[in-house]
Amino acid sequence: MNAKRTDFLATVIIDLIVATVVGILIFLLAYILISGLPHVSWSFLTGTTDAFSGAGGIGVQLFNSFYLLFLTMVISIPISLGAGIYLAEYAKDNWRTSLIRSAIEVLSSLPSVVVGLFGFLLFVVKFKIGFSVISGAIALTFFNLPLLTRNIEESLSAVSRDQREAGLSLGLSKWKTEIGIILPVALPGIVTGIVLSAGRVFGEAAALIYTAGQSAPVTNFADWNPMDPASPLNPFRPAETLAVHIWKVNTEGLASNAAQLSAAASAVLIIAVLLFNLCARLLGNFLYRRVTASK
Amino acid sequence: MEQTNFQLKNQKTQSNDWSARLHHATRATREDWMGKGISYLCIGVIILVVASMLWFITSKGIATFTQNHVSLVKFLTGTNWAPDQGQIGALPMIVGSFAVTFAAAIVATPFAVGTAIFMTEISPNRGRKLLQPVIELLVGIPSVVYGFIGLAVVVPFMRHLVGGSGFGIISATFVLFVMVLPTITSMTVDSLRAVPRHFKEASLALGATRWQTVSRVILRSATPGILTAVIFGMARAFGEALAVQMVIGNAAIMPKNLISPASTLTSQLTTGIGDTIDGTLPNNALWSLALILLLMSLFFNALVRVIAKRGQLKHER
Numbered sequence: 279m280n281a282k283r284t285d286f287l288a289t290v291i292i293d294l295i296v297a298t299v300v301g302i303l304i305f306l307l308a309y310i311l312i313s314g315l316p317h318v319s320w321s322f323l324t325g326t327t328d329a330f331s332g333a334g335g336i337g338v339q340l341f342n343s344f345y346l347l348f349l350t351m352v353i354s355i356p357i358s359l360g361a362g363i364y365l366a367e368y369a370k371d372n373w374r375t376s377l378i379r380s381a382i383e384v385l386s387s388l389p390s391v392v393v394g395l396f397g398f399l400l401f402v403v404k405f406k407i408g409f410s411v412i413s414g415a416i417a418l419t420f421f422n423l424p425l426l427t428r429n430i431e432e433s434l435s436a437v438s439r440d441q442r443e444a445g446l447s448l449g450l451s452k453w454k455t456e457i458g459i460i461l462p463v464a465l466p467g468i469v470t471g472i473v474l475s476a477g478r479v480f481g482e483a484a485a486l487i488y489t490a491g492q493s494a495p496v497t498n499f500a501d502w503n504p505m506d507p508a509s510p511l512n513p514f515r516p517a518e519t520l521a522v523h524i525w526k527v528n529t530e531g532l533a534s535n536a537a538q539l540s541a542a543a544s545a546v547l548i549i550a551v552l553l554f555n556l557c558a559r560l561l562g563n564f565l566y567r568r569v570t571a572s573k
Numbered sequence: 574m575e576q577t578n579f580q581l582k583n584q585k586t587q588s589n590d591w592s593a594r595l596h597h598a599t600r601a602t603r604e605d606w607m608g609k610g611i612s613y614l615c616i617g618v619i620i621l622v623v624a625s626m627l628w629f630i631t632s633k634g635i636a637t638f639t640q641n642h643v644s645l646v647k648f649l650t651g652t653n654w655a656p657d658q659g660q661i662g663a664l665p666m667i668v669g670s671f672a673v674t675f676a677a678a679i680v681a682t683p684f685a686v687g688t689a690i691f692m693t694e695i696s697p698n699r700g701r702k703l704l705q706p707v708i709e710l711l712v713g714i715p716s717v718v719y720g721f722i723g724l725a726v727v728v729p730f731m732r733h734l735v736g737g738s739g740f741g742i743i744s745a746t747f748v749l750f751v752m753v754l755p756t757i758t759s760m761t762v763d764s765l766r767a768v769p770r771h772f773k774e775a776s777l778a779l780g781a782t783r784w785q786t787v788s789r790v791i792l793r794s795a796t797p798g799i800l801t802a803v804i805f806g807m808a809r810a811f812g813e814a815l816a817v818q819m820v821i822g823n824a825a826i827m828p829k830n831l832i833s834p835a836s837t838l839t840s841q842l843t844t845g846i847g848d849t850i851d852g853t854l855p856n857n858a859l860w861s862l863a864l865i866l867l868l869m870s871l872f873f874n875a876l877v878r879v880i881a882k883r884g885q886l887k888h889e890r
Binding site for chain 1: 600601602604605607608609611612613614615616618619620622623624625626627629630633683684687688690691695703704707709710711713714715716717718720721722724725726751754758781782783784785787788808811812813814815818819839842843846847851860863867870871873874
């Protein structure tokens with residue numbers, strides 16, 4: 279076989295591979311949306327779940343997912359911001375920094391089930407908080423921290439040196455330069471990273487099964503006092519999220535329409551994650567235009 | 574400013590004040606201390622989390638051997654998993670985990686490399702506009718959704734194709750293949766893009782066809798990066814819990830073939846840890862499985878480092 283024919287053949291094979299990959303994605307999305315969307319209704323989105331069979335609406339789970347996401351972000355953004363600033367600005371190039379970097383890498387490569395088990399051990403077994411929103415939020419923070427930190431560090435380091443020198447030459451402190459000059463310039467990248475990680479956190483289930491728990495007690499949505507056991511805002515109640523619900527319905531559920539239920543719930547989950555991805559892109563572009571004044 | 578300086582020098586009472594001002598930290602310095610404090614604190618929190626995670630899981634994981642006096646060799650080579658009766662041979666799960674990991678990596682790598690070549694060499698424009706979003710979407714789909722589709726589509730399909738229950742290593746491989754594909758692809762794209770342009774141009778100038786250039790120059794010089802990508806994909810497959818647990822069937826027996834129910838370390842952990850009591854042998858045995866997961870994750874990490882170092886040496890030579 280001559281070289282030209284081999285080249286042609288290779289190109290055809292690669293084209294086929296690419297077509298397969300695109301086909302897989304189209305099939306996945308079409309399958310979820312076509313089998314799931316017809317079952318999504320307002321009563322499904324707001325209804326409550328039958329605790330025994332797992333049938334019924336996903337209102338509580340949907341709220342739990344957003345609440346957990348919110349709490350996770352509230353805890354993890356400040357910590358990863360500080361850590362990112364440390365790595366981008368203060369860290370010297372020595373063995374200690376490389377140790378810190380490896381620690382973050384190790385944390386990011388740990389399977390999420392291991393992170394979940396650690397959360398379970400720490401909060402549920404040792405501190406006896408039980409399956410709760412707060413245990414789940416902290417476990418998700420552990421899972422979220424390394425990625426967010428790396429994203430923030432990269433965004434900060436990508437800002438040109440001139441900006442730093444300009445700030446320092448005006449007599450500002452390193453900290454003030456970082457917060458007042460570098461951070462706003464790096465903001466589009468940071469926001470994109472945060473929204474993307476929100477999508478990941480929203481779909482995560484393995485870290486939550488044994489921390490936030492697998493039950494979604496019906497809460498009283500008229501009661502907004504976080505200290506009340508029946509309030510949806512109470513951080514010490516167990517909170518099954520949407521992703522955990524899909525898993526539970528499929529593995530232990532007794533509902534006769536488990537496939538429809540999980541298809542509908544998967545469709546909602548996928549749409550939420552797609553929206554996060556879209557928002558990340560739009561928000562990033564918007565902020566970039568605002569900050570850099572480029573059209 | 575200079576005048577005040579002069580005046581200050583002449584007044585003895587105020588010269589003390591001046592020296593005090595010179596020796597004291599300015600506002601900017603104090604701000605810097607505060608900033609340093611905050612950022613050191615944050616990085617400290619992360620280090621603490623990592624250290625306590627390693628410490629807790631290790632100390633729980635070795636309890637099987639130190640408190641329950643199970644021999645390590647028996648744990649790693651025993652094939653009978655019945656913790657209630659004191660039988661804890663973890664080999665079925667270890668074999669299961671490695672089987673799905675390697676199988677998924679073997680299936681996914683050609684697809685990933687092919688897609689990456691398309692994105693960088695054949696059609697960079699369509700690659701950016703069409704395939705980049707495809708890869709991002711595949712990454713974005715949550716693992717439970719992959720598990721659900723595996724359960725709803727792959728398992729019945731395998732049941733039709735080969736009979737049996739449809740649960741098993743091959744179904745898990747299918748699901749994991751799609752899950753690790755975007756990981757391996759996007760990292761392979763990065764390593765292909767990092768190949769110096771003049772390598773490619775030199776090869777084309779010698780009259781090589783595109784495929785000759787790709788296969789003999791670009792892929793060769795990007796090999797360390799592609800290997801790293803594959804290892805990252807394997808690490809993801811090894812640690813994936815729910816999607817695998819939903820389609821593999823969760824039978825803690827030695828897998829005899831690819832189509833009978835089996836189990837992995839992660840699937841056994843997800844199904845078991847809630848049903849056991851803290852401090853008992855069945856519970857400790859599960860923590861030992863978690864320890865294996867942790868050690869494997871550290872191993873994959875180390876492997877990536879070794880390859881990166883070797884790749885660097887090669888480039889410097």
